[in-house]
Amino acid sequence: MSYSLPPSKLDAIRPVPARLQRANARAASVGKTFTESELSTADKIIKAAAEFFASHGYVNSTLDDVAALAGFTKGAVYYHFKDKESLLLEVLKCIEVRSIDTTAAAVRERSGSATDHLELFVRYQTRWAAQHPRDLAVLMLVSAETPHTSEAVRAQVREIYRKLGLLLEEIIEAGKRSGEFSKRQITGDIVLYLQAVHDGNMMLWYRSGTDPEIGRRLGKATISGFLKTVKD
Amino acid sequence: MSYSLPPSKLDAIRPVPARLQRANARAASVGKTFTESELSTADKIIKAAAEFFASHGYVNSTLDDVAALAGFTKGAVYYHFKDKESLLLEVLKCIEVRSIDTTAAAVRERSGSATDHLELFVRYQTRWAAQHPRDLAVLMLVSAETPHTSEAVRAQVREIYRKLGLLLEEIIEAGKRSGEFSKRQITGDIVLYLQAVHDGNMMLWYRSGTDPEIGRRLGKATISGFLKTVKD
Amino acid sequence: MSYSLPPSKLDAIRPVPARLQRANARAASVGKTFTESELSTADKIIKAAAEFFASHGYVNSTLDDVAALAGFTKGAVYYHFKDKESLLLEVLKCIEVRSIDTTAAAVRERSGSATDHLELFVRYQTRWAAQHPRDLAVLMLVSAETPHTSEAVRAQVREIYRKLGLLLEEIIEAGKRSGEFSKRQITGDIVLYLQAVHDGNMMLWYRSGTDPEIGRRLGKATISGFLKTVKD
């Protein structure tokens, strides 16, 4: 039951804008792998944005802050992103990849019982939360800030949760079919509940100031909570 | 197992200015109950603020908006509240009363098994969420927006969650003593988990656009989830 | 060369508004003299205004401040004065009486040499400055603040300086006639210079934080400076 977590997969692979492909190709041709300091400008900015949005909230972050953190000036941000919202969208896409896409890929490519998959799910999500606590915060903040704002952003957030729900649904249905999980409850309801638990954990952990101890306790509780829920 | 919920208790009880008390007495003598339009200005503003903060977030709400919604101008807001933050604090205090204080009072004054109390807890919280969805949103938004902001606000949010945790702790300890609940898990862990579930439900429900159907399903799931958690 | 300074004369005697005469008459008929706490509301307000304008400047003083200092609320101010500027005007009139009018009366009613009169002038002005340092500050501040503002206020300030110049002129002319003072310089120039010295002293003393020691040294220097100027 020990899962190897290929760390490279956990790092963002964003769709590279056409403009940047040449630069990337050139860098690759020199045999350089992108270390931290060799990220493209846009990636540096996205990283800085994720960090700043996470710690101050989207509305409270200025592009000056983000640019400075990335080591550039505001102009650079506007060269690479249409506006502040576009930057947020890119950040969210990154988060989508790092969190749910990575988790989903890992779960799906692994053969095993539904129970194994459910545990794997929680494990990956927990690991993601631990490795990228900023991501989580961004997601929480944006998901809280935007219900009455930009449709594009809302859609992006929805997409992340849709994927999360889909993955859970798959696992539960498989469990029901294999007889591991109880068929007493509607799958939709279980998913809803599991998502809620998931979110709640994240939120609580975030409010605790991302205390690792709280994280550990919540992780454990989540797994057992999940299992109780699906098996009963 | 049906609890009567005195609705009057769910409404905020803020210190009423002397002037209004007289008015209230007079009105009562005529057999008249105060409708919304007879709230004090400050209360109208708080109400409007709660609404606006809920739908746009604290940072995105302007005092012009709030004032207009309350039927006044910005000046009136500043006449009654020191600044924007004070208004938020007042809103949070109201929420504290309406949500956890009311729930706690109801649970504590009722004799019954721990299981009854736990159900009562969920029921009251659900009812509060249904009756004051704005409150919930404000709490979520503020609790997400403030980790790097005003200490006073953070303290107020913490206070609400502290009370919530305390109440849950009481119930669980009582359940353990009476043998209703399993003693296998540390009370603190259970509380943590229940709080997470609670928050997650709220969050999910909020993200759903406060869909009543989702609310019902989550409510049911929460009770059974809670019971599974404490009894196992 | 010791001058008795009837202190009652140094206190403001403002033209009492018709509205207030009845109240005053009634109070007088009861045999009450107006002690500090028995000043009319308007006088209390003026006093408070003088104090506040002096310590914060006219622009930086709010009517709320003034009213509170006087023990009333803003409404009372507006009941007694048309607007903020009218209040300032009243304050300036008070100052005119307390400073130059009092000095002029004292100098003129006293027979003696021009030298005596000049010394008396300085002495009275110094005493006024010591007893009502606030007045001085108001005068400085207003005279500095208003060159491009309200004509009425400017006129009032000008009036004070006109009276001051007139008095000095009288004294100097008398000194020239009696042979005490040199006829070498034009009276107008001397007056100008003396006024400048006077103002400069006031300003310096004010900037020193109305330090009494500085006041004493400046007073001495002023007298000898004045005498040197007129006698040479």
Place this chain on the structure above:
Amino acid sequence: MSYSLPPSKLDAIRPVPARLQRANARAASVGKTFTESELSTADKIIKAAAEFFASHGYVNSTLDDVAALAGFTKGAVYYHFKDKESLLLEVLKCIEVRSIDTTAAAVRERSGSATDHLELFVRYQTRWAAQHPRDLAVLMLVSAETPHTSEAVRAQVREIYRKLGLLLEEIIEAGKRSGEFSKRQITGDIVLYLQAVHDGNMMLWYRSGTDPEIGRRLGKATISGFLKTVKD
């Protein structure tokens, strides 16, 4: 006894941004001197601020006014200066250079009798007042407005007067040593008095609406007043 006054020295020498230095060099190479329209934006703003602060007082000047006068918008002001107070500070620093620094440099680098130096002092100060009447007004207004305001501003004003006092002290001590000036009075007292006269002249002249005729008369009176004071 005729002093040549290198006018270039009377103009502010603020640290010139690198970019402008290049521009200056280029312009100089073309034999072109910079006219007003070629000042840096920051300098234009400072100039406009000095003008506006002088005519309306610091508190009564809005940054909109200042920016407009400089030919920009408020945003530009905030791009170059942290806030309104920083702008004031910058203005005061300019004034310090133009007034006392220039005077002090001229007096100290010139060999001559103490009497010459004292005359030179008055001459330079008078010339400064004539060439930069705005400066004077700003100094008066700020020094009147600030006793209860920003410490930084107060410190800056104090600094200017400290330098003025220091210079006078030097001259007087030299005069006492050389036997030109009377040793009867304490140097500190003389300085105090001279400063008062200086201030008073400035104030009076300012109140006169910077009438050149008054300026001339005051200048003459000041020199003779100064000499009488120190020689007696």
Place this chain on the structure above:
DNA sequence: GATGAATGAGCCTTCATTCAT
């Protein structure tokens, strides 16, 4: 006479956005 409540204009300040270089 005096108060509390409310208004509205105005100011300082921030910040996303644009643009010439």
Place this chain on the structure above:
DNA sequence: TATGAATGAAGGCTCATTCAT
């Protein structure tokens, strides 16, 4: 590509002024 400079639209807050009671 990236920067510095400038803009303009808000938003928070203050305060003189009005008015009903």
